[in-house]
Amino acid sequence: MAIRPAEQLIHKAAWLYYAHGLRQDEVANQLNISRASVAMYLRKARETGIVNISTSTQLFTDDVMARKVEDAFGLDAVWIAPENAYLADPSTDIAVLAASVFLELVKKGDRIGVAWGRTVYTIADIMSFADLQDVTVVQLCGNLGAPYSYRPDQCTMEIARRLNAKGLNFYAPLVLSTEGLAKSLRGEPVIRDQLAGIADCDLALYSVGAVDADSHLVKCGALSPAEMEALRSQGAAGVIAGQIIDARGEVLDCSYNRRVISAELASLRAIEKRLMVVQEDTKFEPLLAAIAGGLCTHLVVGAHMAERLLQHAGAAIKKAS
Amino acid sequence: MAIRPAEQLIHKAAWLYYAHGLRQDEVANQLNISRASVAMYLRKARETGIVNISTSTQLFTDDVMARKVEDAFGLDAVWIAPENAYLADPSTDIAVLAASVFLELVKKGDRIGVAWGRTVYTIADIMSFADLQDVTVVQLCGNLGAPYSYRPDQCTMEIARRLNAKGLNFYAPLVLSTEGLAKSLRGEPVIRDQLAGIADCDLALYSVGAVDADSHLVKCGALSPAEMEALRSQGAAGVIAGQIIDARGEVLDCSYNRRVISAELASLRAIEKRLMVVQEDTKFEPLLAAIAGGLCTHLVVGAHMAERLLQHAGAAIKKAS
DNA sequence: CACGGCTCTCGACAAAAGTCAAATTTACAT
DNA sequence: ATGTAAATTTGACTTTTGTCGAGAGCCGTG
Numbered sequence: 001m002a003i004r005p006a007e008q009l010i011h012k013a014a015w016l017y018y019a020h021g022l023r024q025d026e027v028a029n030q031l032n033i034s035r036a037s038v039a040m041y042l043r044k045a046r047e048t049g050i051v052n053i054s055t056s057t058q059l060f061t062d063d064v065m066a067r068k069v070e071d072a073f074g075l076d077a078v079w080i081a082p083e084n085a086y087l088a089d090p091s092t093d094i095a096v097l098a099a100s101v102f103l104e105l106v107k108k109g110d111r112i113g114v115a116w117g118r119t120v121y122t123i124a125d126i127m128s129f130a131d132l133q134d135v136t137v138v139q140l141c142g143n144l145g146a147p148y149s150y151r152p153d154q155c156t157m158e159i160a161r162r163l164n165a166k167g168l169n170f171y172a173p174l175v176l177s178t179e180g181l182a183k184s185l186r187g188e189p190v191i192r193d194q195l196a197g198i199a200d201c202d203l204a205l206y207s208v209g210a211v212d213a214d215s216h217l218v219k220c221g222a223l224s225p226a227e228m229e230a231l232r233s234q235g236a237a238g239v240i241a242g243q244i245i246d247a248r249g250e251v252l253d254c255s256y257n258r259r260v261i262s263a264e265l266a267s268l269r270a271i272e273k274r275l276m277v278v279q280e281d282t283k284f285e286p287l288l289a290a291i292a293g294g295l296c297t298h299l300v301v302g303a304h305m306a307e308r309l310l311q312h313a314g315a316a317i318k319k320a321s
Numbered sequence: 322m323a324i325r326p327a328e329q330l331i332h333k334a335a336w337l338y339y340a341h342g343l344r345q346d347e348v349a350n351q352l353n354i355s356r357a358s359v360a361m362y363l364r365k366a367r368e369t370g371i372v373n374i375s376t377s378t379q380l381f382t383d384d385v386m387a388r389k390v391e392d393a394f395g396l397d398a399v400w401i402a403p404e405n406a407y408l409a410d411p412s413t414d415i416a417v418l419a420a421s422v423f424l425e426l427v428k429k430g431d432r433i434g435v436a437w438g439r440t441v442y443t444i445a446d447i448m449s450f451a452d453l454q455d456v457t458v459v460q461l462c463g464n465l466g467a468p469y470s471y472r473p474d475q476c477t478m479e480i481a482r483r484l485n486a487k488g489l490n491f492y493a494p495l496v497l498s499t500e501g502l503a504k505s506l507r508g509e510p511v512i513r514d515q516l517a518g519i520a521d522c523d524l525a526l527y528s529v530g531a532v533d534a535d536s537h538l539v540k541c542g543a544l545s546p547a548e549m550e551a552l553r554s555q556g557a558a559g560v561i562a563g564q565i566i567d568a569r570g571e572v573l574d575c576s577y578n579r580r581v582i583s584a585e586l587a588s589l590r591a592i593e594k595r596l597m598v599v600q601e602d603t604k605f606e607p608l609l610a611a612i613a614g615g616l617c618t619h620l621v622v623g624a625h626m627a628e629r630l631l632q633h634a635g636a637a638i639k640k641a642s
Numbered sequence: 643c644a645c646g647g648c649t650c651t652c653g654a655c656a657a658a659a660g661t662c663a664a665a666t667t668t669a670c671a672t
Numbered sequence: 673a674t675g676t677a678a679a680t681t682t683g684a685c686t687t688t689t690g691t692c693g694a695g696a697g698c699c700g701t702g
Binding site: 052 | 335339341371373380414417418
């Protein structure tokens with residue numbers, strides 16, 4: 001950390017204010033500094049995670065719909081963000097909820113796998129700071145060197161920063177031009193270790209991508225729109241940690257996937273808590289695929305998506321009977 | 322819980338304010354209520370534990386002295402409240418710290434054993450509310466029916482209330498007049514179950530009492546000052562959960578102990594995290610006894626007490642060499 | 643159906659917290 | 673030693689929050 005005396009002061013101010021319930025001016029003359037400084041220290045304390053303000057996410061799981069989705073898909077826990085009921089921008093609401101849920105799921109000493117995407121980055125961005133000890137955040141997939149603001153390593157690093165945790169980045173590109181090169185790279189000790197460490201995670205945070213021209217994979221140049229379309233007709237249903245999955249949630253057998261450096265789905269499934277967050281309603285099928293593939297134990301979605309999931313489950317039951 | 326609509330509103334207000342960072346007036350017209358109501362809801366949210374504000378207790382463990390005490394006595398974690406550096410009343414500071422530490426140690430689904438005493442009651446009294454799910458608070462010792470404000474069952478209940486947890490009380494007196502009656506009572510199914518359940522706790526919270534006329538045991542009439550003095554000369558060194566222990570931290574072999582209904586020390590030792598809090602400097606020897614008996618893995622004390630502990634440890638080492 | 647007693651809500655005021663530009667200190671390179 | 677840039681601190685100001693008594697709505701009861 002930075003300078004000791006400052007840290008110490010922040011901590012003392014936070015302690016007197018939040019734990020003992022003194023007023024700012026009382027804290028100020030306890031510590032012989034101005035009230036303005038106290039206010040500043042307190043802000044820093046909040047930003048650093050020395051004090052933690054968290055709101056229970058109970059309400060969002062207590063929902064009957066959430067329970068139904070849990071039952072219908074065999075998930076451990078589901079949170080539903082009530083759409084447009086609260087705020088102008090519903091996707092922000094989902095991200096805020098996801099961040100809270102995420103912070104609730106993280107424990108001291110945990111190892112956390114983080115994938116990549118707009119959703120994950122949004123979450124990282126609005127997530128409040130926490131002072132977890134002994135936490136490691138590992139990147140689940142290789143990097144996309146695109147001129148993009150949310151790169152995989154940025155997601156990892158930002159979340160690590162907010163948790164006061166150690167960030168373990170992947171020093172490899174997400175996609176290589178030949179299968180052979182990808183294979184060799186995967187064999188490299190540095191990369192190999194990183195990949196092997198993924199199954200040891202306690203918690204994973206990711207979203208699922210759609211298989212269309214709007215996908216990051218296309219925008220970052222990993223695949224052309226035409227290639228994406230081709231994959232789609234080959235059965236591609238979604239994107240997880242940079243890999244293409246089919247409707248059953250298995251890795252699609254295609255050249256692209258063989259050229260990717262990313263967590264194996266088996267490793268992901270080995271992670272105890274897999275938190276999946278889906279913001280866009282268009283990602284219905286990708287989400288179904290991810291759930292089918294057992295890539296998600298904890299789910300955060302909007303109300304609309306939850307309804308579609310339930311409709312789908314209902315239809316499936318009818319069809320079966 | 323109480324009425325649903327009110328709960329719902331509190332939750333929504335808390336969510337918008339704390340998670341989304343809106344101002345109170347913004348929340349107010351989102352929910353179409355007055356700002357004053359919002360302020361009120363937010364207070365309730367804090368009081369209910371729907372929002373949690375916690376300050377890291379890091380600083381108090383980071384202390385070099387804390388580390389030394391940990392090493393010298395083989396404890397898992399030690400927190401030291403800097404005496405008089407902060408506030409007028411140092412004992413409050415210890416209690417506030419203890420409450421924070423306690424809340425940090427509690428996990429969802431835990432079973433918590435709580436003993437009895439002024440210290441424990443003070444902690445219960447200043448502890449902030451939390452919305453833990455699935456937590457059970459069990460009483461570690463029988464009741465003292467004295468006209469006292471902090472009775473064992475009150476400690477248990479108050480803590481349970483603050484945690485939104487289930488409280489399991491002991492429906493038996495702490496001390497009986499004959500050994501035979503105590504034995505029979507211990508055999509009663511209700512009591513037997515309660516006693517058996519203690520070893521299953523994940524966390525215990527207690528203090529240690531001194532063997533003198535100021536002890537609660539004397540004040541509540543369980544023992545006369547003369548009896549206390551006699552026990553002292555027989556080797557009594559402290560009081561844990563209503564039982565008299567000797568300097569090694571074992572149950573003293575005496576009639577009083579055989580007439581007591583309380584957790585067996587073996588059960589207490591079976592609890593993973595044993596948080597002991599000592600406020601008074603006079604409880605030095607009782608604390609040593611408790612530590613010697615392995616009744617404490619996590620310790621919260623004042624700076625002065627910590628120094629005495631270290632001195633003692635230093636002296637013991639010198640003597641040995 | 644009128645009546646206390648009850649809780650809930652709001653407006654207005656008081657208190658507290660946040661903010662910002664200027665002043666002061668500190669750190670460091672010259 | 674000395675000037676300069678960066679960081680810290682502060683007083684004065686604004687905005688936000690807390691509080692309290694008055695009034696409105698609600699219910700069971702006589």
